Amino acid sequence: MDAIRSLLPFVLDYVTHQTVTDVGSTKLSITELVKNHPKRSHYVASHPMSGTEFSGPEAAIPGLFNKKVGIICDMALSSPKALETVTDLYMAMNMRLVFMSSKEHDLHTAYVSHISHLTSFALALTVLDKERNEKNILNLASGGFDSTVRLAASSADMWVPVFDQNRENVVEVMETYIDKMSQFKDLIKAGETDKVRDLIKKANIIQKTLKQNPWNQK
C-alpha cells in the first residue's frame, strides 16, 4: 500500500492511452491522492478480494481468483474504456464484480478482512505468551485452532500499511469486537449460562448468512 501511494502519481504522469489499476487492500488513501490528477480517468481503483496468508509471486496458486469478489471503486471517475479493460480482466478470471465508493470499500473490508487478521494475530500472541511458561501447549493444537490462527502467518510488510491507511474504520471495528469479547468474558465469569447461550445462538446466524450468498456455495 505504501508503494502504491508513492508510485501511482508518477505512473499516471507517463500515461498516454494506457489504463492503470491497482490491487491494494485499502482504497480511500489512494483515490484521494490522485483525485485531481489530469489522467485520473485512466486509473481504475480496484481490489480483488483474494489471497492466502502467504505473499509474493511464489504464493501464487491455480484458481486463486476463481469466484472471488473483485471490487471496483468510484467507477464514475474512470473512463468507460479503462473500466472495460479492468472488468474484462476480472471477468476472464471468473470473478464476481462489485461496485462501490472507496469510502464504502474501506468500511466493509475493515469488517470482513482486516479484523479477521487482527483477531488471528492477537490469538497467536496470547498463546505464545502462555507457551513460554507452559511447555508444549501447542502440541495440543487441534483443527479449530489451526483455522482461526491461520492468518497470523500474514506478512507485516503487507498489513501494517493497510491498518494504518484504514485506521479509522479498523479502530472502530476493533472497539466493537473488544466490547463483544468483554461481554462474553463478563457473562462467563458471572456464570450467566443462559445469556452466554443467547450470544452463541446469535453468533451462529453468521453461517446461515454466509451460506445464503450463492457465491459462497462450494
Added chain:
Amino acid sequence: MDAIRSLLPFVLDYVTHQTVTDVGSTKLSITELVKNHPKRSHYVASHPMSGTEFSGPEAAIPGLFNKKVGIICDMALSSPKALETVTDLYMAMNMRLVFMSSKEHDLHTAYVSHISHLTSFALALTVLDKERNEKNILNLASGGFDSTVRLAASSADMWVPVFDQNRENVVEVMETYIDKMSQFKDLIKAGETDKVRDLIKKANIIQKTLKQNPWNQK
C-alpha cells in the same frame, strides 16, 4: 458436559468388570465429581481433540480421529486394564496419545481450543451488528473471513457447559486476549506503525511453532 456430570456417577454404580470413559472437553469438573467413587479405577478420563463445527452423529466424517491428539488424564487413578482398553481404542484410530493431569488439560484446552471458539463467536457478533446497518457487507466475505469465523457455527448446547465448567482458565485466557487486542488497537490508533509491525512479526512465530510439531505436518 452437563450430561456427563449427571450420568457418570450412576454409570459407575453399575460397573462390575467394565471400563468407562468419556470424551468431554473439560476434565477437572468431572474427575473431581467421581474422585471418591469406589469404582473410580474403572474410569478413564479422556478427550480426543478432534471435531468440526458440527455436532451429533450426522457430523461424523471419515478419518475424524486420524493423527489427532487423544488426551488421557490422571492415568494413575485408572486401573492398568481400563487404561489399556482406552489407549488401544485410540491407537486403533491412529491417534497420538498425550498424558497429563485434569488440571493441566483444562488450562491447555482453554488456550488452544476454547479461546478459538470465543474469538469466532465474537467476530460473528461484530460483523452481524454492522450488517444490520450496512446492507450486504457479507457479500464481500473472502477466504480469510470464512476460516476465522468457521467455528462460530459451533453448538451452544455443547459449548456453554464447557465455558462454564472451565470458567477460571477461560476467563484468564480471555483477559490476556483482550489485552493483546487493546494493545493492537491503541498502537494502530496512535499511528505507531513500527510497534504494530513488531507485534505482527511476533505473532508470525506461531506458524513456525505449529509446523515444527511433526503431528501437524500434512
